[in-house]
Each structure stands twice: as structure tokens, then as C-alpha cells.
Amino acid sequence: xxxxxxxxRTEYQYSQPVTLGPHRLMLRPRESRDLKLLTHQITTTxxxxxxxxxxxxxxxxxxxxxxxxxxxxVIDSAxxxxxxxxxxxVFPIAASAINYPFSYSPxxxxxxxxxxxxxxxxxxxRLSAWVAGFVRSNPTDTLALLKDxxxxxxxxxxxxxxxxxxxxxxxxxxxMGRGSCRDFAVLFVxxxxxxxxxxxxxxxxxxxxxxxxxxxxxHAWAEVFVPGAGWISFxxxxxxxxxxxxxxxxxxxxxxxxxxxxxxFIGAGAARLTVAVRVTEQA
Numbered sequence: 035x036x037x038x039x040x041x042x043r044t045e046y047q048y049s050q051p052v053t054l055g056p057h058r059l060m061l062r063p064r065e066s067r068d069l070k071l072l073t074h075q076i077t078t079t080x081x082x083x084x085x086x087x088x089x090x091x092x093x094x095x096x097x098x099x100x101x102x103x104x105x106x107x108v109i110d111s112a113x114x115x116x117x118x119x120x121x122x123x124v125f126p127i128a129a130s131a132i133n134y135p136f137s138y139s140p141x142x143x144x145x146x147x148x149x150x151x152x153x154x155x156x157x158x159x160r161l162s163a164w165v166a167g168f169v170r171s172n173p174t175d176t177l178a179l180l181k182d183x184x185x186x187x188x189x190x191x192x193x194x195x196x197x198x199x200x201x202x203x204x205x206x207x208x209x210m211g212r213g214s215c216r217d218f219a220v221l222f223v224x225x226x227x228x229x230x231x232x233x234x235x236x237x238x239x240x241x242x243x244x245x246x247x248x249x250x251x252x253h254a255w256a257e258v259f260v261p262g263a264g265w266i267s268f269x270x271x272x273x274x275x276x277x278x279x280x281x282x283x284x285x286x287x288x289x290x291x292x293x294x295x296x297x298x299f300i301g302a303g304a305a306r307l308t309v310a311v312r313v314t315e316q317a
Contacts, residue, residue, distance in 0.1 A: 035118050037072075037316040038281065040239055042111040042252075044295045047306045051103040054080075057297030060237070061111035062094040064282045070116040079108040091234075093284040093292070109295060114316070115281070123276040125177065128262030133173035135230060138261065146232035146259060148287050152224055154203050161205050164190070165225045180258060180268060180275075183225055187218050187270040195251075201289055215271040216289055219254040222270045232259040236267070237292035238282040241313045250311045252294060255280060281313070 042061060065071050076084060082098040089095055098109070130136055138146065156162055168182050194212040204221040207213040213221070219235050226233035233256055240253040255269040267277040274280075284292035299305070 035116055037114065037116050038241060039314045039316050040111070040113045040115075040281065041310075041312045042239075042294070043310045044109040045308045045310075046107040046299075047308075048105045048107075048299070048301070049304045050302065051105045052299040052301030053103050054100040054107060055298035055300065057082075057098045057109070057295060058293075059096040059098060059109065059111075060093055060284045060292055060294055061096065061109075061113075062283065063113050063115055063238070064093065064284065066282075068117060068119045068277055069281065070118075072114045072116060074111070074113040077110045079106065080104045089291075091285050091287075091291075093286075098297075103301070117279075117281065119277040119280070121276075121278045123278070125260070125263035125266055127177065127260055131176055131261040134169070134176040134179050135173065136176065136261075138232065138259075142232070142259070142261065149232045149234050149259070150227060150230070152227045153288060154205065154224055156205060156228075160208060161224065162228055164208060165228045168225075169229070176260065179229070180226070180231075180260075180266070183229075184222065184268045184270050184275060185273045187221055188273060191218070191221075193218070193271055199293075216254045218270040219256050220289055222256045222268060226256070226258050233257065234265075234285050234287060235289045235292065236280075236282050237284045237286070237289065237294065238280060239311065239313050240269075240272070241279040241281065241315065243315075250313050251309075252311060253280070254289060257285065 062074050063071050076096055078098055082100050085097050087095045191207055192212045196214040201220045202213055202217045204224040207217045207221050223233040223235050236255050236257055238253055257265040257267050259265055267280055268275055286292040
């Protein structure tokens with residue numbers, strides 16, 4: 035069992051006072067069998083009214099509303115949690131799914147729905163051909179296939195942090211040979227769906243012991259549904275399988291559905307954004 039502390043500050047500076055619209059926040063860590071949330075608090079400057087809800091994926095959504103104009107908006111999220119994921123997990127995959135290809139049950143296919151469907155056009159078959167190269171035989175070991183795909187992304191493209199919002203289409207990541215963790219997560223999910231797997235993207239945090247005393251960033255990875263084992267985490271940026279040191283906040287069909295902070299303002303003031311994240315291990 036490991037205890038983590040997370041602080042996440044989002045700050046907007048405006049050149050003159052603006053009217054702040056409602057902001058949608060996805061900052062609360064997602065509880066599970068492996069993650070117990072001990073405390074979580076959101077505070078804002080200027081003060082706001084906070085209401086809570088859940089989206090279709092069961093993610094916690096905080097909606098904050100403001101009463102008066104401001105030339106500065108600060109959103110602080112602070113959480114402490116216990117994490118019990120194993121570094122080398124063993125997954126109890128059902129006998130029917132040990133080898134690929136396999137078939138989901140009718141109920142599973144219905145429930146997975148759009149998580150089975152590729153989201154991006156691939157008119158020249160560039161992505162499909164790349165994905166097919168990971169299928170070594172028919173049949174082949176399911177978990178080995180997913181592990182090879184996970185490792186193959188950084189074997190094809192190099193990591194490059196990007197400050198701009200959004201993600202690259204998977205084909206662009208392949209063509210450019212570089213991408214951020216968001217781009218790698220989207221590429222992995224799209225590739226898994228092309229192979230017939232139910233897959234979703236995850237937004238959250240990564241604890242990296244090498245960066246324990248420095249500012250970190252938000253992180254993105256993927257999950258694949260495998261009968262018997264359920265949702266298995268794959269982090270292509272770090273070639274990791276399993277949720278060890280991964281702290282999920284939101285799962286979604288598309289990463290745009292899991293933005294940590296989304297909102298608007300009315301006014302002529304230009305906005306400057308800074309984000310500071312720190313994930314530390316508590317004694």
C-alpha cells in the first residue's frame with residue numbers, strides 16, 4: 035500500500051477583468067479496488083459555487099460558477115489517496131480470451147458499444163497495416179499481442195511534450211514519428227479497436243520516483259477490456275502494463291471528454307495559462 039499526495043493548480047491571468055462562465059472540472063481521482071481516496075478538496079480564486087455530478091462513464095464532475103468579474107482565476111485541487119496496485123500484476127484472463135482473436139459475449143459487445151469502434155478515418159490503410167504487423171500468428175497470445183503493441187508505439191515514435199491542447203490523429207503520430215503521452219494513448223486505443231478490442235483512454239497522474247521533488251504533469255494512458263481480467267491498463271509512453279503508480283481521474287471514449295479543466299469567459303482580456311502539478315509519495 036502506497037500513500038500519495040497530489041496538488042494540481044490551474045491559473046489563468048487576464049489582461050483585464052472578464053466575466054467567468056461555468057467551468058467543468060475533472061480533478062477528483064477515480065476510486066477503485068486499487069485506489070482509496072482519503073481526502074479531496076477544490077478551491078478557487080475568486081470564490082465559486084461548486085456542484086457535483088457524474089458523467090456517463092462514472093467520472094466525478096465538479097461544475098464551478100462565479101458571481102463577479104475577475105482578472106485572475108486560480109483552481110486548486112488537493113488530494114491524498116492510498117494505492118495498492120502491484121508492480122508485476124497477474125491477470126486472470128478467461129480461457130475463452132487467452133488467445134487472439136476471440137469473441138466478446140453478446141452482452142459485453144452491447145455494453146462496450148462505441149468503445150469497440152475506431153474513431154478516426156484511415157483511408158489509405160496506414161494505421162491498419164501498422165497494427166496488423168503486431169499479429170504474429172493466428173491464433174496468438176492475447177496478452178503478448180497487447181504488450182507488443184504497447185511497446186511498439188515508442189519503438190515507432192519518440193516522446194515529445196506538447197503544450198498545445200488536444201491530440202494528434204493516430205495517423206499523424208505515425209507519420210511524424212513523435213507525440214505526447216496523449217497522442218500515444220490515443221494511438222494505442224485506436225490500434226486496439228482496429229484489432230477488435232474494447233478500449234478507452236484514461237486521464238490522470240503518474241508518480242515517477244525520479245521526479246518526486248519536481249513539478250510533474252497530467253498523464254494519459256489506455257485501458258483494454260479483456261474477459262476475466264476486466265480493464266487492463268497500458269501506458270505506451272512508459273511501456274508499462276498494469277496500474278502501478280498510475281492514478282486515474284477519468285476514463286472516456288475520447289480524450290476530449292476527460293479534460294481536467296474546461297470553461298469559458300466573456301470579455302476582451304487575453305488569457306495566459308499556467309499549470310503546476312506535483313505528485314509525491316507520503317511516508
